Amino acid sequence: MKDADLKKAVRQHLEMEDFFTGGFTIRGQKAMREQVETDEFADDVAKELEKLAAEVRQCRKCGLGSLRTNAVPGEGNPKARIVIVGEGPGADEDAQGRPFVGRAGQLLDKIIAAMGLKRGDVYICNVLKCRPPGNRDPAAEEIISCLPYLQRQLELINPQIIVAMGAYAARSLLNTNKPIGQLRGQFHEYYAGLGRPPIKVMATYHTAYLLRNYSPENRQRVWEDMKKVLAELDLPIPEHGKK
Ligand code: SF4
Secondary structure, X not given: OOHXXXXXXXXXXXXXXXHXXXXXXXXXXXXXXXXXXXXXXXXXXXXXXXXXXXXXXXXXXOHHHHOOOOOOOOEEOOOOOEEEEEOOOOHHHHHHOOOOOOHHHHHHHXXXXXXXXXXXXXXXXXXXXXXXXXXXXXXXXXXHHHHHHHHHHHHHHOOOEEEEEOHHHHHHHHOOOOOHHHHOOOEEEEOOOOOOOOEEEEEEOOHHHHHHXXXXXXXXXXXXXXXXXXXXXXXXXXXXXXX
């Protein structure tokens, strides 16, 4: 039996039970129904994200479309409470079509693990879905062309927190020109749609910047930012990071 058929059968069974017990659904059944609904919702989001990714892979809205090897739409948990947004793909990402897989990605994996999470718990993407040649800074018109894809991803996933890594991610999401040093370390707000509550944005240094400018102070700054994210989500702060 296919996954969708199985969920449908479980839901029908629960509805029937509910009917025959006059609506006095026992707690376990209610939780089970909620779980089925949550899973169905995640399946729908995953499908919409895949449709969007297919659109990105065909996109030629800016000049980067004809220069890429692979577009890098993003990947991760469609139910993620945290979405991590970087600047754009580098050489490794362009070669593999996946976000944050080079050295900066390996450092991000370590940060995620230090937070007590797995890569599969979060969603990871970039402002730009195609690599600027030679890893140059994104041009304003490229960001303007590409931003609707990120906006749609955030609208679909609707996370509790967005971690904006680096100046381009933070400035694009917060519509500001302030330097990352001023933006990091505090929560900002991002509006994913009319009538929706704002999503909190934690700006921090990009892992590529950390690799280029490694110092215990910069490393500690990023960790302090991530501890605020964990605290905001009521998640435990791992012992090694409490000091
Ligand atoms: S960078 Fe964005 S807007 Fe430009 S071609 Fe790639 S997907 Fe399209």
